[in-house]
Amino acid sequence: xxxxxxxxxxxxxxxxxxxxxxxxxxxxxxxxxxxxxxxxxxxxxxxxxxxxxxxxxxxxxxxxxxxxxxxxxxxxxxxxxxxxxxxxxxxxxxxxxxx
Numbered sequence: 827x828x829x830x831x832x833x834x835x836x837x838x839x840x841x842x843x844x845x846x847x848x849x850x851x852x853x854x855x856x857x858x859x860x861x862x863x864x865x866x867x868x869x870x871x872x873x874x875x876x877x878x879x880x881x882x883x884x885x886x887x888x889x890x891x892x893x894x895x896x897x898x899x900x901x902x903x904x905x906x907x908x909x910x911x912x913x914x915x916x917x918x919x920x921x922x923x924x925x
Contacts, residue, residue, distance in 0.1 A: 855889025
């Protein structure tokens with residue numbers, strides 16, 4: 827990795843990756859809402875949840891609120907909450923392990 831990006835730290839790459847993931851997640855929530863309102867092909871819930879589970883949970887919550895999307899689907903919201911709690915547990919574990 828140092829040959830390709832000699833001045834970029836691993837932490838920087840992780841932050842850039844998480845930000846990019848969240849931008850994509852937010853955009854897909856918007857696309858799904860737009861398509862739902864027009865009766866078109868939808869982004870599968872499975873994809874939206876997978877993005878939340880791998881780190882896009884902040885954008886998923888922001889997208890749900892901003893686009894007023896998936897707010898009445900209690901089963902989906904529970905799965906999103908599980909994704910959020912698991913991610914927070916991982917972050918807390920990493921912080922604790924590096925103390």
